[in-house]
Amino acid sequence: MFFASKSIGIPQEGLGEREALRDEEWALVVRVREGDRCAFDLLVRRYRERLYGLVYHMISNAADAADLTQDIFIQAFRCIGSFRGKSSFFSWLYRIGVNKTLEHIRRHRRRQFFSVQAIDEQGLGESFWRDISATEASDKSAYLSELQEKLNEALQRLSDKHRMVVVLYEIENLSHAEIAAVLKCSEGTVRSRLHYAKEQLKEFLKEYA
Amino acid sequence: MSDERLSQLLKLKAAEKPSPDFWERFEASLERRCVQELCARPSPIQALRENLRHRKQGLAFFSLAAAGLALVVLNFSPRSPLAQGPFGPSSSWDRPNHILSREYVRDTLSSPRSVRPLSTDVLSPNPGASRYVCDRLSGHSPSLGSGLGSSATCF
Structure with a gap:
């Protein structure tokens, strides 16, 4: 289903577990405020991969993404006193990440170097490899590299706000509600942007249909 | 192209992962920067900027203080509309000042x-x-x- 509910930021098992996760994160935040660096390390380890993924897929540059992800964590560390627990820590951290990333893109709009990373082949489903086998491409790795570059190019042709929604929904697997909370807009706006962005991506990638 | 096919292509992006030793370097670098952050003392301007950015109460306080100061300055300025009273400069609002002025006393004393x-x-x-x-x-x-x-x- 197109508008299927999905969530990784907040577990879907139930309200109780959601509350438990928030309580656990809040306890970690309190410990960081009291000067416990180990608590901050735990928060970093919990969210670093997803935050890095958001930044990397937005700017398509691995080296810059690493620096920017560190900047985001340092900003969170500096401002953790202002986190009041009204939203989840994850939403708060992602909001910092989104703002920092958009700021970076605005600053470096004229200086863009794209790079691709190695693919974790186990992360792809069987159906993907079945489709690859069905293609007439003689060299699968070359085909994958080409596809990666085309995908990067297509994503970069989207506007920042449309790319952000696609990255958060399709790649980071956030739900519409979570994206709305992170971007501080309505769910309807998220759905509308997602629909428009997908239509554009289909047009850009029609040769791979 | 269908939505399913597009989602499948985008999974390729999601499968892009950094190398295993990347996170070790990342953690070491982040720890170093966090320590630098802890040791670095922010300048007064930076501290004020951070304070203003994250504390709405501070902003409201400064706004109120500025408004109060502006009111005080306007009230004590002789040419200000507030000091001339509600009926303008020719009203009886400023008559006591006129009676006590040096010119008035001098003219009064010098007249026969x-x-x-x-x-x-x-x-x-x-x-x-x-x-x-x-x-x-x-x-x-x-x-x-x-x-x-x-x-x-x-x-």
């Missing part, structure tokens, strides 16, 4: 005095009766007009 001698006729239509009353009150002065009329002034 108009002396009008008091007449016993003003006090009483019957001079004889008046004199009699005054004589009775003062005990020894036979004339009322000579004593009061010379010193009475009228502005």
Whole structure:
């Protein structure tokens, strides 16, 4: 289903577990405020991969993404006193990440170097490899590299706000509600942007249909 | 292209992962930067900026303080509309200042005095009766007009 509910930021098992996760994160935040660096390390380890993924897929540059992800964590560390627990820590951290990333893109709009990373082949489903086998491409790795570059190019042709929604929904697997909370807009706006962005991506990638 | 096919292509992006030793370097670098952050003392301007950015109460306080200061300055400025009163500069609002001004006192003192001698006729239509009353009150002065009329002034 197109508008299927999905969530990784907040577990879907139930309200109780959601509350438990928030309580656990809040306890970690309190410990960081009291000067416990180990608590901050735990928060970093919990969210670093997803935050890095958001930044990397937005700017398509691995080296810059690493620096920017560190900047985001340092900003969170500096401002953790202002986190009041009204939203989840994850939403708060992602909001910092989104703002920092958009700021970076605005600053470096004229200086863009794209790079691709190695693919974790186990992360792809069987159906993907079945489709690859069905293609007439003689060299699968070359085909994958080409596809990666085309995908990067297509994503970069989207506007920042449309790319952000696609990255958060399709790649980071956030739900519409979570994206709305992170971007501080309505769910309807998220759905509308997602629909428009997908239509554009289909047009850009029609040769791979 | 269907939505499913697009989602499948985008999974390729999601499968892009950094190398395993990437996170070790990342953690070491982040720890170093966090320690630098802890050791670095922010300049007063930076501290104020951070404080203002994250504390709405601070911003509200500064706004109120600025508004209060502006009101005080306007109230004590002689040319300000607030100091001229609700009916403009010619109203009676600023009259006390005019009476106490140096120019007014100087003009008043330098103008010739108009002396009008008091007449016993003003006090009483019957001079004889008046004199009699005054004589009775003062005990020894036979004339009322000579004593009061010379010193009475009228502005």
